[in-house]
Amino acid sequence: MKIPEQLTLMATCAMGIEAVVARELKDLGYTDARTQNGRVIFTGTPADICRTNLWLRTADRVLIKMAEYPAVTFEQLFEGAKAVDWAAFIPEYGEFPVNGRSHKSQLTSVPACQSIVKKAVVEKMKESYRTEWFDEDGPLYTLEIILLNDIATITLDTTGPSLHKRGYRKTTVEAPLKETMAAALILLSRWGPHRPFYDPFCGSGTLPIEAALIGWNxxxxxxxxxxxxxxxxxxxxxxxxxxxxxxxxxxxEISLNIGGSDIDPESIEIAKASAKRAGLGSEITFTVQPVARFKAEGKFGCVITNPPYGERLSEEEEVEKMIQQLGRAALDLKDWSFFAITPTPNFEQKFGKKADKRRKLFNGRIECQFLQFLGPLPPRR
Structure with missing residues (x-):
């Protein structure tokens, strides 16, 4: 049994950055990428499973779409799952757990739907392999049944742990920005390695490290x-x-001018260790300092940052003070561009300037605005 020459692949992502993922795919040569809520669909071969898992900076996972069909009864769910040639993908010794989600569908019991799909896969594989039992002690093939508006979609996960787990961050600090979202902010800013980069609230260093990875390709x-x-x-x-x-x-071989600072010494130590694991230890300058002392070197640079969020009144006042200090620093950097992801409703007022562009994004489950204060672009080289 052979798999199809062309597979329907899905790159899943956080809501709001689908267009960024689609642009990444098109830059990689996938011209048919089309966006849906929280995912981008494209076609590819097994070789493209390797390429996209290695290269996608802003996606969470790369999935194979195995089936998609209407299902308002368990019988329909079962028959649709059983119609797939599972033996072309999963070997007799493979392990194939089934996860599930249901939203706005008549089949609301996720455990029942998982069980039905699992049974359908087993029955189909029994026919293919002519056996009554599967030990499932081999490689992992994680399936997921997603029910949305009475449409069942079954996927096979090629990625495993989310793509934000790059491997360079072993320890972290509270409220980190996911690596995938950090990369999305940088790509949305259109920053390039020929421009200085700085994050004055860098925490464990995710934004500067992702910028360096982009800068060095x-x-x-x-x-x-x-x-x-x-x-x-x-x-x-x-x-x-x-x-x-x-x-x-x-x-x-490209020379980078990338820096970050934070008031917390422990965060800076974690940032330095993460950069070293990423092979970028000497390429990024990390400093312990408050935002009030932030000064940047170079012209036409970008500040891209995730300022602290104030959850209590006293914290809100401290956050607003830091935003004001960032705004004062911006006055001395007239040819720099500033980008901030924030849920703070009065950020622009405290920063002292109205954003040129804004974009709604979700940092985890927190609804934020990605505010863009655009300075002049550097002269063409």
């Missing part, structure tokens, strides 16, 4: 592994080829 998935590396239909040579291409694409 380092594939974010190079330092981690994926369950699909053990799959029969994604041969080892495809992974080797994709990794070799990614290593060849690194541009570490």
């Amino acid at each position: 380092i594939a974010p998935g190079l330092r981690r592994s994926f369950p699909s590396e053990r799959w029969d239909f994604v041969p080892e040579e495809l992974w080797t080829q994709a990794r070799d291409e990614a290593f060849d694409a690194v541009r570490d």
Whole structure:
């Protein structure tokens, strides 16, 4: 049994950054990428499973869409799942757990839906492998049944732990910005390695590190592994080829001007350790200092930052004071652009300037605005 030559793939992502993921895919050569809520659909081969897992900076996972069909009864759910040629993807010894979600659908019991799909997959594989029992002691093939508006979608997860887990951050501080969201903010800013970069609220260093990875064109998935590396239909040579291409694409000869600072010494130590693990230890300057002492070097730079959020009244006052200090620093950097993701409703008032652009994004479950205060672009080189 053979898998189809063209697979329908899905890159899932946080709400609000679908267009960023689509742009990434198009830059990688996937011209048919089309956006839906929280995901981008495109077609590819097993080789593209390797490439996209290694290269996508803003997506959470790369899934294979195995089936999509109407299902308002358990019988319909079962028959649709059983119609898939599962043996073309999952070997007799594979482990295949089923996860599930249901929203605005008549089939509301997620455990029941998971059980039905699992039973359908087993029944189909019994027919294919002519056996009554599967030990499931081999490579992992995680399936998910998603029910939305009475449409069932079954996917196969090629990624495993979310793509935000790059492998460079072992410890973290409270309220971190996910690596995928940090990369999205940088890509939305259109920052490039020829411009200075600074984060005056850098915490554990996610934004400066992601900027350096982008600046040197380092594939974010190079330092981690994926369950699909053990799959029969994604041969080892495809992974080797994709990794070799990614290593060849690194541009570490480019000089970077990237820095970050934070008032918390522990956060800065974590940032330095993470940068070192990412192979960027000497490329990023991290400093312990309050935002009031922030000064930047260079012209036409970008400040991209995730300022603290005040949850109590006393904290809100402190956050507003820090935003004011950031705004005062901006007065001395007239040719710099400033970008901030924040839920603070009066950020612009405290910063002292109205944003040129704004975009609604979610940092985790917190609804935020990505405010963009645009300075002049550098002269064309």
